[in-house]
Amino acid sequence: xxxxxxxxxxxxxxxxxxxxxxxxxxxxxxxxxxxxxxxxxxxxxxxxxxxxxxxxxxxxxxxxxxxxxxxxxxxxxxxxxxxxxxxxxxxxxxxxxxxxxxxxxxxxxxxxxxxxxxxxxxxxxxxxxxxxxxxxxxxxxxxxxxxxxxxxxxxxxxxxxxxxxxxxxxxxxxxxxxxxxxxxxxxxxxxxxxxxxxxxxxxxxxxxxxxxxxxxxxxxxxxxxxxxxxxxxxxxxxxxxxxxxxxxxxxxxxxxxxxxxxxxxxxxxxxxxxxxxxxx
Amino acid sequence: xxxxxxxxxxxxxxxxxxxxxxxxxxxxxxxxxxxxxxxxxxxxxxxxxxxxxxxxxxxxxxxxxxxxxxxxxxxxxxxxxxxxxxxxxxxxxxxxxxxxxxxxxxxxxxxxxxxxxxxxxxxxxxxxxxxxxxxxxxxxxxxxxxxxxxxxxxxxxxxxxxxxxxxxxxxxxxxxxxxxxxxxxxxxxxxxxxxxxxxxxxxxxxxxxxxxxxxxxxxxxxxxxxxxxxxxxxxxxxxxxxxxxxxxxxxxxxxxxxxxxxxxxxxxxxxxxxxxxxxxxxxxxxxxxxxxxxxxxxxxxxxxx
Numbered sequence: 001x002x003x004x005x006x007x008x009x010x011x012x013x014x015x016x017x018x019x020x021x022x023x024x025x026x027x028x029x030x031x032x033x034x035x036x037x038x039x040x041x042x043x044x045x046x047x048x049x050x051x052x053x054x055x056x057x058x059x060x061x062x063x064x065x066x067x068x069x070x071x072x073x074x075x076x077x078x079x080x081x082x083x084x085x086x087x088x089x090x091x092x093x094x095x096x097x098x099x100x101x102x103x104x105x106x107x108x109x110x111x112x113x114x115x116x117x118x119x120x121x122x123x124x125x126x127x128x129x130x131x132x133x134x135x136x137x138x139x140x141x142x143x144x145x146x147x148x149x150x151x152x153x154x155x156x157x158x159x160x161x162x163x164x165x166x167x168x169x170x171x172x173x174x175x176x177x178x179x180x181x182x183x184x185x186x187x188x189x190x191x192x193x194x195x196x197x198x199x200x201x202x203x204x205x206x207x208x209x210x211x212x213x214x215x216x217x218x219x220x221x222x223x224x225x226x227x228x229x230x231x232x233x234x235x236x237x238x239x240x241x242x243x244x245x246x247x248x249x250x251x252x253x254x255x256x257x258x259x260x261x262x263x264x265x266x267x268x269x270x271x272x273x274x275x276x277x278x279x280x
Numbered sequence: 281x282x283x284x285x286x287x288x289x290x291x292x293x294x295x296x297x298x299x300x301x302x303x304x305x306x307x308x309x310x311x312x313x314x315x316x317x318x319x320x321x322x323x324x325x326x327x328x329x330x331x332x333x334x335x336x337x338x339x340x341x342x343x344x345x346x347x348x349x350x351x352x353x354x355x356x357x358x359x360x361x362x363x364x365x366x367x368x369x370x371x372x373x374x375x376x377x378x379x380x381x382x383x384x385x386x387x388x389x390x391x392x393x394x395x396x397x398x399x400x401x402x403x404x405x406x407x408x409x410x411x412x413x414x415x416x417x418x419x420x421x422x423x424x425x426x427x428x429x430x431x432x433x434x435x436x437x438x439x440x441x442x443x444x445x446x447x448x449x450x451x452x453x454x455x456x457x458x459x460x461x462x463x464x465x466x467x468x469x470x471x472x473x474x475x476x477x478x479x480x481x482x483x484x485x486x487x488x489x490x491x492x493x494x495x496x497x498x499x500x501x502x503x504x505x506x507x508x509x510x511x512x513x514x515x516x517x518x519x520x521x522x523x524x525x526x527x528x529x530x531x532x533x534x535x536x537x538x539x540x541x542x543x544x545x546x547x548x549x550x551x552x553x554x555x556x557x558x559x560x561x562x563x564x565x566x567x568x569x570x571x572x573x574x575x576x577x578x579x580x581x582x583x584x585x
Binding site: 125126130205218261 | 292294295298299302303306307309310311417419420421422423424425428431432436519522523527541542546548553556557560564565568
């Protein structure tokens, strides 16, 4: 018992910290215009590349823009891409996997073959190709990412359905003459939700990582007049060029990217441990 | 076993064909072309360019031409580099990327095995805690940020190494660490958890009960049992390395295939994009085949099937 407790405390502590951080980023994204002390495009020509101060918490960039404001608005881009991708991938993948697992037999076999092929693709490259097709803006990027990541959900949903189908109460429901859709929705679906939730939590940071990486190397979001704000990856790229003399310009966007991904990953780990104690 | 491998090889060919078709279709559908520029070109010039690159032919003929080219190892002309074909560019840049990738894998293995083993063996000790914390941080740290940080610290602040060069082995240190860090963190965490599982298994207890030396128990019995999960992730890990390589090549200005891919994307140099994508896919397919082959070596149960 004492060992159980000793292990339980740091895990829940990590969850608490990461959940608070994620909440903070959510608030920052939602209320960026009200929180930020400066206008998003505001230039101050006499205050270029200043270090952090009371007036500018994160300093200013090469055009005299307040970095704190830019990082705040960048949270919108990252979260939109992360959450949007997760939603699209979940919708396509879980539906596909549920149908495949529930249908079984040849249907299942054929449908999983397609998933296998998708799994063997170098996903980052396909993502880049798709982003060329859908356009290099937030919407295009998250559709492209969703189309690359849906297979994860398909596999997990299918596996869980196959497991759940063997469970006694599902067999019981079938024996009692419940309709297929009823079995699927009210008996199988609740059982597959845990692992899907965990995958969902891990999909968000990997989407944020993919988007910020592409924006950093200059082939990501290319939409300078977007009212959403600028991607953290682009901000980091701006700072990277001035890194030698003005490291603060890259440090703050970099910290935002790293901490957000870390928080979501920790949240995912904690969720997995909570939902499935066997995994540890 | 031979039939299994044949099946896997056929699957690999199917994957390559799907990727070839996908890239072809996607890039034909994508808006904007390689000859779109600020200055409007006269229509005769556009027509001539289209004729030279066979862009005026029916789409299915272009597709067939493209597929036969791939089969013969010819990816066609580059739209941007007029003196070299795509195959030539790939031949020149692939060795650099492959070398970088191989060094990164080696680095990841050399780091993860000792640390994973220590962490699992001395579970819940200080070294285990430090390993777990570092791996958690390492998995979440994007490689472009790690690369930028290493350049800032080692090259700019300490002045130990020069960044942005690719000549001596010294210039390969930072890119290798940057590319190998995430796989190393991932492998360490994986090895730790599978080893902890192994240590609890009956066959390890039996080995100990027989009075075998502790080192034999750990390495021969527990570690070899944990190799299978490690093999399983080698495929996805290679994929991560391949895509990680173009980030690292960008950050450190290494003249590899990934950097050409990035410029090809901004230039909309379609044949080059398609060629590099196909080479990456082929590499991935080959790794998966080798992993399948190694399975049968490591796990005798698969051979029996």
